[in-house]
Amino acid sequence: MIDMIExxxxxxxxxxxxxxxxxxRLWGLDxxxxxxxxxxxxxxxxxxxxxxxxxxxxxxxxxxxxxDHEQVTEESCRAQFLxxxxxxxxxxxxxxxxxxxxxxxxxxxKADTDRVEEKPDExxxxxxxxxxxxxxxxxxxxxxxxxxxxxxxxxxxxxxGYHGYMFSDLGLEHNYVEEKPKAVKxxxxxxxEHDGPEAKKPKVDPSETTMIKKVxxxxxxxxxxxxxxxxxxxxxxxxxxxxxxxxLLHVLLKFRTDKGRDPNPESFAEDSxxxxxxxxDVLEAMTLSSxxxxxxxxxxxxxxxxxxxxxxxxxxxxxVVKALSQRDAPHRNFFFFDGMKGSGVxxxxxxx
Amino acid sequence: xxxxxxxxxxELADSVxxxxxxxxxxxxxxCELLKNLxxxxxxxxxxxxxxxxxxxxxxxxxxxxxxxxxxxKAQVAKESVLQFCPTANIKAYHDSIMNPDYNVEFFRNFMxxxxxxxxxxxxxxxxxxxxxxxxxxxxSGTAGYLGQVTVIKxxxxxxxxxxxxxxxxxxxxxxxxxxxxxxxxxxxxxxxxFNQLFGEEDADQEVSxxxxxxxxxxxxxxxxxxxxxxxxxxxxxxxxxxDWARSTGYDSVKLFNKVLFKDDIQYLLTMDKLWKKRKAxxxxxxxxxxxLGTILEVTGTGLKDQHVLGxxxxxxxxxxxxxxxxxxxxxxxxxxxxVWDKDDPAAMDFVTxxxxxxxxxxxxxxxxxxxxxxxxxxxxxxxxxxxAVIAGLIVLEALKILSGDVEQCRTIFLNKQPNPRKKLLVxxxxxxxxxxxxxxxxxxxxxxxxxVNKTLVLALQDKILKEKFGMxxxxxxxxxxxxxxxxxxxxxxxxxxxxxxxxxxxxxxGSRLQVDxxxxxxxxxVNVIHCEELExxxxxxxxxxxxxxxxxxxxxxxxxxxxxNGNKDSAEPSTxxxxxxxxxxxxxxxxxxxxxxxxxxxxxxxGGLKRKLHDAETGEASAKRQRLDQATADDDxxxxxxx
Numbered sequence: 001m002i003d004m005i006e007x008x009x010x011x012x013x014x015x016x017x018x019x020x021x022x023x024x025r026l027w028g029l030d031x032x033x034x035x036x037x038x039x040x041x042x043x044x045x046x047x048x049x050x051x052x053x054x055x056x057x058x059x060x061x062x063x064x065x066x067x068d069h070e071q072v073t074e075e076s077c078r079a080q081f082l083x084x085x086x087x088x089x090x091x092x093x094x095x096x097x098x099x100x101x102x103x104x105x106x107x108x109x110k111a112d113t114d115r116v117e118e119k120p121d122e123x124x125x126x127x128x129x130x131x132x133x134x135x136x137x138x139x140x141x142x143x144x145x146x147x148x149x150x151x152x153x154x155x156x157x158x159x160x161g162y163h164g165y166m167f168s169d170l171g172l173e174h175n176y177v178e179e180k181p182k183a184v185k186x187x188x189x190x191x192x193e194h195d196g197p198e199a200k201k202p203k204v205d206p207s208e209t210t211m212i213k214k215v216x217x218x219x220x221x222x223x224x225x226x227x228x229x230x231x232x233x234x235x236x237x238x239x240x241x242x243x244x245x246x247x248l249l250h251v252l253l254k255f256r257t258d259k260g261r262d263p264n265p266e267s268f269a270e271d272s273x274x275x276x277x278x279x280x281d282v283l284e285a286m287t288l289s290s291x292x293x294x295x296x297x298x299x300x301x302x303x304x305x306x307x308x309x310x311x312x313x314x315x316x317x318x319x320v321v322k323a324l325s326q327r328d329a330p331h332r333n334f335f336f337f338d339g340m341k342g343s344g345v346x347x348x349x350x351x352x
Numbered sequence: 353x354x355x356x357x358x359x360x361x362x363e364l365a366d367s368v369x370x371x372x373x374x375x376x377x378x379x380x381x382x383c384e385l386l387k388n389l390x391x392x393x394x395x396x397x398x399x400x401x402x403x404x405x406x407x408x409x410x411x412x413x414x415x416x417x418x419x420x421x422x423x424x425k426a427q428v429a430k431e432s433v434l435q436f437c438p439t440a441n442i443k444a445y446h447d448s449i450m451n452p453d454y455n456v457e458f459f460r461n462f463m464x465x466x467x468x469x470x471x472x473x474x475x476x477x478x479x480x481x482x483x484x485x486x487x488x489x490x491x492s493g494t495a496g497y498l499g500q501v502t503v504i505k506x507x508x509x510x511x512x513x514x515x516x517x518x519x520x521x522x523x524x525x526x527x528x529x530x531x532x533x534x535x536x537x538x539x540x541x542x543x544x545x546f547n548q549l550f551g552e553e554d555a556d557q558e559v560s561x562x563x564x565x566x567x568x569x570x571x572x573x574x575x576x577x578x579x580x581x582x583x584x585x586x587x588x589x590x591x592x593x594x595d596w597a598r599s600t601g602y603d604s605v606k607l608f609n610k611v612l613f614k615d616d617i618q619y620l621l622t623m624d625k626l627w628k629k630r631k632a633x634x635x636x637x638x639x640x641x642x643x644l645g646t647i648l649e650v651t652g653t654g655l656k657d658q659h660v661l662g663x664x665x666x667x668x669x670x671x672x673x674x675x676x677x678x679x680x681x682x683x684x685x686x687x688x689x690x691v692w693d694k695d696d697p698a699a700m701d702f703v704t705x706x707x708x709x710x711x712x713x714x715x716x717x718x719x720x721x722x723x724x725x726x727x728x729x730x731x732x733x734x735x736x737x738x739x740a741v742i743a744g745l746i747v748l749e750a751l752k753i754l755s756g757d758v759e760q761c762r763t764i765f766l767n768k769q770p771n772p773r774k775k776l777l778v779x780x781x782x783x784x785x786x787x788x789x790x791x792x793x794x795x796x797x798x799x800x801x802x803x804v805n806k807t808l809v810l811a812l813q814d815k816i817l818k819e820k821f822g823m824x825x826x827x828x829x830x831x832x833x834x835x836x837x838x839x840x841x842x843x844x845x846x847x848x849x850x851x852x853x854x855x856x857x858x859x860x861x862g863s864r865l866q867v868d869x870x871x872x873x874x875x876x877x878v879n880v881i882h883c884e885e886l887e888x889x890x891x892x893x894x895x896x897x898x899x900x901x902x903x904x905x906x907x908x909x910x911x912x913x914x915x916x917n918g919n920k921d922s923a924e925p926s927t928x929x930x931x932x933x934x935x936x937x938x939x940x941x942x943x944x945x946x947x948x949x950x951x952x953x954x955x956x957x958x959g960g961l962k963r964k965l966h967d968a969e970t971g972e973a974s975a976k977r978q979r980l981d982q983a984t985a986d987d988d989x990x991x992x993x994x995x
Contacts, residue, residue, distance in 0.1 A: 017655050021408045025726060026496050026733030029655060047391070051740065058411055058736040078358070081387050081436045099436070103414055161359045208717075243774075265356040303359040306391035307751075310384065310744030315776070318497075318737040329769060335776065339748050342762050344777030346770040 012036075016106065020060055028179070031325035032060065038324040039063045039126065043116050044133035045070075045092045047304035048159045050080040051313025052131055052320070053100050056107075059321050063108035065127070066100065068093040069115040079304060121146055129153040129320055134262075137226070137253040144169050144222040153323045156222065157316045160252050160262065161301040162339035163245055164312035168319055168330060170219045176326045182208045219333055220350035226250070228349050230286045239288070243345045245336035247292055251279045252301060263302045272298040300340060308339045315344065358393070360751070365393055367754045372396040372461055376449050376478055377468030378425040379403065380734055381492055383415040384743030385468055386429055390437040392747055398462070400445040400454075401426040406695075412736035450477050450824050452871050459485035464753060466490045466746055472517065476791075476822030477872065479504065479512035483792055484873035488753050490746050495732050499742040499766035503749050503782060505758055506792065513822070514786035516897055525889050526565040529558060531626055532714050535707070539728050542706035543692060545612070546699065548593035549602070550677050550690040556889075559593070559612075561620050566888065568625050602678040604671040608638045613709050633713045641667045657722040663712045670705035673698045694729030703728050741766055745777075788896075790821070790876060799879040799895040804859050807891065810850035813839050816892055821876060823869040830857060831864040838865065854880070 012033065017024070024032050038061045042053055045068040056064055070076075072087045072095050080096070087095035093111040101109045116132075117139055124130055130147050132140050132155070144154045148171050157166035229235060255271075255278055256262055263271040275298045283290045315335050322328050331346045338344075357365035373394060375385055378401035389397055403425050405416045415432035416425070424446035433440060447453075450473070459465065459481045467489065469475050475491065482489040482504065489504040491512055504511055527533070528541050544557035600606045609615065617635040621627070644664040661669070676698035681688055692699050700721065707728070708718040725731065745764050752760045762779035770776045790796045800816060817826040817839075825841035838857060840846045849857075859865075861882035868875050886893060 012655060017657075018407045019410050021411070022731070022734045023411050024655070025722075025731060026735060029658065054414055055737050055740060058414060060411075078393075078437075079391065081391060084436060085438055102417055104410075105418075241774075265358060268356055299356075299361075300359075302356055305359040307388050307744035307747035310388050310740045310747075311777075314737040314740035314744065317740070318735075321737070331770070331776070337777070342745060342748060342764045342777060342779040343775060344766075345774050346776050347774050 016060070019104075019106070023059070027321075027325060027327055031327045034325045035060050035062075035321065037062055038128040039065075040320065040324075041065045041067060041124065041127045041130045042133070043067045043131065043135060045080065045082070045096045046076065046134055047079045047306060047309035048157055048164070048313050048316075049133045050082045050096065051309050052133065052157070052317050053082065053096065053109075054103060055313060055317025056320060057100060057103045057109065059317070060104065061107055061324065063110065064100075065110045065112055066093040066096055067112040067114065067116055067119075068096075069113055079306070116143075124152065125150055127152060129155065129324055131155040131157070131316070131320060133157050136257055138257070141221075141223045141226075148172075148219075148221060153320070154222070155316060155320055155323075157312055158249075158252070159304040159309050159312055160248075161299075161303055162305055162308055163248060163301055164308045164337045164339070165245060165249055166312060166316040166319065166335045167222060167225065168219065168323070168333055169221055169225075170216070170323055170330055172219070174216045174219065174323065174326075174330065175214070176216065176322070176328060176330070177211050177213050178328055179209050179211055182210050214329070216330065216332075224351050225333060225349045226253075230288055236288075239292075243334075243336045243347055244292060245338060245345075246334070246347070246349060247279075247283065247286075247288070248297065248301065249336075250282050250286075251275060251293065254278050254282055263298075265302050268302065271302070275301070305339060308337065311337050311339070311344070360393070364751065364755050368393045368751070369395045371463040371754065372398070373750070374459070374462045374465045375399040375468055376465065376474070377401055377470070378413075378415075378429040378444075379409065379468065379470065380412050380736075380739040381494060381743050381746075382425070382468035383413045383429055384736075384739045385466060385746055386415070386433050386442075388743050388747045389750075390433055390440045392751070395439070396441045398443040398445070399426050399429060400447055400449050401429075402446065402448040412734055412739055414736065449474055452825070454481070455871060456481060456484045456873055459487055462487055464488055464490065464750055466750065467492060468743075469493075473822060475512055477824060480791060480822070480869075480872035480874050482506070483511055488758065490749050490753075492742050492746055494734065494738045494742050494766075496734070497738055497766075497768040499738050499745075500763065501742055501745045501749060502763040503753070503758070503761040505753075505761075507785065508758065509761075509782040510785055511789060511792040513791040514783070514789040522889075525556075525558065526562045526567065529560065529562040530565050530620060530623070531567075531630060532710065532716075533630075535711055535716055535719055535724075536727055538707040538710040538714070538716070539703065539724060541710055542703040543728060545593075545706055546677075546690075546692050546702055549597050549607075549674075550594075550681055551692060552689050553594055561616055561623070563623075564888075565623070565626070568623055602674055604674040605638050607674065608636075608667065608670065612706070613713060614638075617713055631715050634715070636663070636667070636709065636713060638667065655722060657725070658720045660718050660720050661708075663709065663718070666705045666708045666712075666718070669701055670709060673701035673705060677702060694725055694731070700725060700728070738766065741777075791874065795877070796875070797877040797879065799881060800892055801881045801883040801886065801895060802854075802892040803884055803886065804855040804861070804863075804880065804882045805853055807854050808850065809838060809846075809852055809854065809857075811891060812854065813850070817867060820892075820894065821867075823867070823872065823874070823876075825869055825871055827868045827870065829866045829868075830859060831866055832858060841870070 012029065016032075016036075020032055040056055040061050040063070042049060042056070042064060045053070045066055049066075049068070053064060053066060068091065070092045072083055072090050072092050074088065076083060076092060082096035082099040083092065084095065084099070091111070091113040093113055097109060097111040101107075116135060124143060124147055130143060130152055132143060135143075135156070140156050144156070147154045148169050151171055153171070153174075154169040155166060156168075158164065230239075252262070255275060258278070259274070263275060276295070279293050279297070280290045283292055312335075315331075315337070319331055319335075322330055332348050334347050334349055336345050336347070355362040360368065371394070373389065373396065375382055375389070375397060378386070378399050382399065382401065386397065386399060401424070404422055405413070405420045405425055405428060407418065407421055409416060410418065413425070415429045420428045424444070426444040426446050430442045430444040433442060465478065465482050465487055467475060467478055469478070478489065479491075483506045486506050489512075490501065491504055492501045493499065503509060523537055523540060527537055528544065532538050532541065541559055544554075545559045547554060547557055548559055597607065613636040617633050621632055621635075641664050644662070677690065680698065681690055684690070690699070692703070694700055704721045704724045707724055711718050745766075749761050752758065761782060763782055765778045765780070767776055767778065771778065785792050787793060790798045798821070802816075812828070813826060817823045817828070826839060827841050828837070828839040830836040830838055836857060837846065838849060859880055861880070863880040865878040865880065866875065867878055881895070883893075
């Protein structure tokens with residue numbers, strides 16, 4: 001993996017300048033150039049995947065590979081805005097390709113129809129960032145381990161009904177810059193009585209800014225983030241400030257591993273029962289009370305809600321942009337969104 | 353047993369597919385919102401937008417492609433959505449929501465209205481229409497990385513106008529004309545100059561030295577005398593800048609030397625009181641500058657527009673742009689005027705050059721065309737992801753409303769970084785209506801201070817009733833026992849009154865005016881206070897308003913929930929004719945300092961709007977309602993409105 005700092009081509013075309021104008025005015029030309037040199041892998045093209053794809057393509061990455069082995073069903077037509085209604089039976093990545101490419105012809109968008117589990121290690125190494133949606137816990141752990149060893153930024157995310165999360169692993173040492181306004185030093189001068197009304201002082205131009213370079217350490221791997229030990233008293237006392245969604249995530253990932261799919265509204269009754277069972281098992285194994293997840297939690301985690309995909313996809317997309325452009329402090333290391341409450345929380349889980 | 357249709361309970365899913373909703377705006381938020389609505393199962397959607405598609409929209413308004421540039425946003429948005437959801441029933445209007453066709457009856461067709469706007473005038477208007485029709489309104493705004501969503505329901509929550517919003521920052525005339533100290537002052541001056549030379553001349557946009565500058569004299573009577581004198585003389589040398597310029601054939605050297613950057617500056621230097629504590633300006637001479645040679649070429653890897661030329665380069669740019677503008681004006685024929693537009697290259701070049709030359713004269717670092725365009729054009733940076741998040745939140749609020757759970761609705765702020773409570777998205781309880789609101793109170797009333805002998809009826813209509821109080825078509829009756837009609841919204845009926853003063857109609861201190869806007873179903877009683885001592889450049893003052901100049905930065909104690917409203921609210925002449933509105937809206941920015949412990953989250957277990965806010969984590973109750981800390985950070989420099 002090439003050091004990202006010197007990757008970019010130096011010239012930005014007129015076309016890019018015009019199209020990216022409003023975002024260049026926000027994150028600057030350097031950031032845009034880095035994006036322009038970045039290749040991203042996106043796994044999973046359901047609702048959340050489509051949102052992330054849109055956000056990264058609009059941002060202007062160099063290339064985006066859409067990887068999904070599943071087929072388009074009637075449900076996925078309703079769930080996602082890249083797949084045309086006529087595409088039933090086609091591969092999901094393939095079906096999303098055309099509309100994805102139309103979003104921004106300057107990005108090289110590709111579709112890959114293989115199973116992500118069957119991809120060899122080398123496959124992942126061609127990317128600067130990898131984003132996993134709809135993947136099993138084991139796969140995410142494996143890919144995260146492989147990629148972060150090779151300085152590839154890793155992101156995971158899912159939406160379950162009204163709830164959603166994203167996780168990021170930017171490696172042991174992620175560098176970024178921040179832009180701050182130049183500090184205005186207040187001048188104090190006595191006003192001379194004889195000079196009449198106090199004259200205005202010349203000011204420092206308030207629109208001048210300065211870049212501050214920062215170094216960030218300490219993104220842990222997904223395995224460590226998920227395997228936090230809750231048995232200690234200290235851990236238990238921190239529960240009050242811990243987003244409950246962290247535990248919900250464990251339950252839903254276990255469901256996915258056990259059933260090979262996510263909870264389905266068409267089997268609401270059986271899946272609800274199973275979810276509650278898994279909740280009991282998971283929380284017990286963590287030596288925690290199953291009251292942590294209230295009885296009705298099952299009502300709100302079926303299917304992918306489009307607005308929740310939009311929120312999580314927006315935050316996740318922006319984290320990928322930040323990491324690739326190396327600008328602005330990344331969220332560390334989870335973001336949890338509860339669509340019922342409208343609350344979005346950033347929290348760190350991992351070894352202390 | 354709960355029955356689900358997708359993620360939603362059956363009853364909710366049915367309401368969603370049956371109801372009619374209105375989306376006002378099809379830009380950054382609008383595109384994302386339309387997509388979310390149809391994917392959530394909304395079937396009957398009407399969308400309205402007066403704007404056409406521009407290439408700079410394409411980084412985020414994802415329903416549009418390059419081939420659509422120039423076409424109607426509402427129309428193309430509809431067509432794009434139908435591509436992935438052909439069963440949606442979408443009606444698109446390429447029109448302004450302020451068109452009287454969209455009356456209260458029209459609004460009553462909808463269960464819910466969602467704003468995706470970028471300017472305050474339209475927001476005020478939709479606010480009133482929704483109050484009149486008693487339809488819930490979801491309001492939202494974004495700027496850069498920040499965003500905000502809130503819900504407005506008549507009688508239950510604050511309306512959009514319950515809290516006074518800071519008006520756009522304006523600068524005193526003497527700062528613009530005599531003593532600029534920041535680049536923005538020079539940019540405003542350059543835009544005024546454009547209008548004086550090529551556009552609609554405006555008495556409030558003078559560019560020549562201001563002899564009535566209060567700083568020149570301690571004695572207020574002196575200043576007054578000087579002001580009257582200069583009014584009579586027509587301010588320094590010329591009566592009409594445009595006529596003078598025309599008489600010289602828009603000779604740019606003459607403009608440069610005799611007027612703008614040499615002679616006028618030399619005149620300023622004679623006003624020595626101004627320069628006792630300030631660095632004095634240094635006049636420029638055209639010929640001397642040309643000797644420095646031209647440096648117009650740009651090399652390097654940055655954007656062409658981001659380079660800063662030398663002062664000689666800007667003098668050349670000035671000359672070239674004047675020539676181009678002169679010929680554009682000539683092409684338009686007699687009595688023509690140009691309207692400044694940031695996307696018109698010559699107009700932008702002119703302001704870049706003129707502003708930079710002035711900055712140089714006043715010892716400020718010159719700026720690139722890129723930066724000047726941001727400031728002059730009130731460009732608000734915008735990206736897809738912020739809009740995506742906000743539009744997702746809008747639909748979630750909509751679902752609460754449709755479920756009949758409006759007490760669950762919240763104002764939600766999107767921050768750039770999490771607050772000390774780890775929140776990136778911060779929900780806050782909605783406030784009840786303000787009893788004194790001049791819009792949604794039962795009998796709204798305001799008091800306005802002005803000079804009845806100097807205020808024209810036209811100014812009352814345009815600057816006070818329309819601009820300040822957000823009316824679209826006001827009708828005004830004097831409560832004088834005779835019901836004298838001062839202003840009629842019917843075209844032509846009271847035109848003869850426009851050039852008369854209020855006092856000509858017997859209006860004096862203590863008079864009351866009944867103002868109606870029938871479209872908005874809004875009646876406002878205006879109490880008039882006659883005042884002869886208003887501040888310089890101030891035509892009227894609303895009693896109870898915060899001062900109009902720079903908005904007061906809210907402290908951590910203040911409750912300020914703000915939707916600042918983007919560039920279109922500046923009083924200056926609009927940019928392009930179809931849509932001056934440029935971007936999605938701005939909101940209040942997070943303070944750089946750590947918010948105090950008064951930062952509140954909202955526990956949803958306890959219902960109701962009027963209750964003590966609980967800190968769900970620590971169990972403390974707060975004695976008074978406190979808002980998320982929202983100081984205006986320096987990011988606000990992006991959002992400069994020019995007077």
